[in-house]
Amino acid sequence: MGKPELIKFVESQVERKEFPSFKAGDTVTVKYKIVEGNKERTQSFQGVVLQRAGNSATETFTVRKVSGNTAVERIFPIASPFIDSIDINKRGVVRRARIFYLRGLRGKKARIREKRK
Numbered sequence: 001m002g003k004p005e006l007i008k009f010v011e012s013q014v015e016r017k018e019f020p021s022f023k024a025g026d027t028v029t030v031k032y033k034i035v036e037g038n039k040e041r042t043q044s045f046q047g048v049v050l051q052r053a054g055n056s057a058t059e060t061f062t063v064r065k066v067s068g069n070t071a072v073e074r075i076f077p078i079a080s081p082f083i084d085s086i087d088i089n090k091r092g093v094v095r096r097a098r099i100f101y102l103r104g105l106r107g108k109k110a111r112i113r114e115k116r117k
Helices: 003-013 100-104
Strands: 027-036 039-053 060-067 070-077 083-090
Touching: 039 070, 039 100
Parallel strands: none
Antiparallel strands: 027 039, 027 083, 039 060, 060 070
């Protein structure tokens, strides 16, 4: 078994949940499990998706939220067993797949147009 076959085999063994399709610019709420000692709880992280990267088992997405004056970015693996659900709050209209320019914007300039239905 060569290296590429081995990688494909391991990726095929990873259990994947079905999540709604989303892209950069969408506002999502990610509910994920946190284990503290012997207790387990669910925490939500709501923010704008900056990018989706990778493919199949190695796919990740970056979510950015601003609380108060502090911005927090978190990278979630799609195949993570700790993610309970991903809810889409708003669909955004952006022209790029990676919207890192949002990091340099504050206040009203950081708004993303909402997609009309």
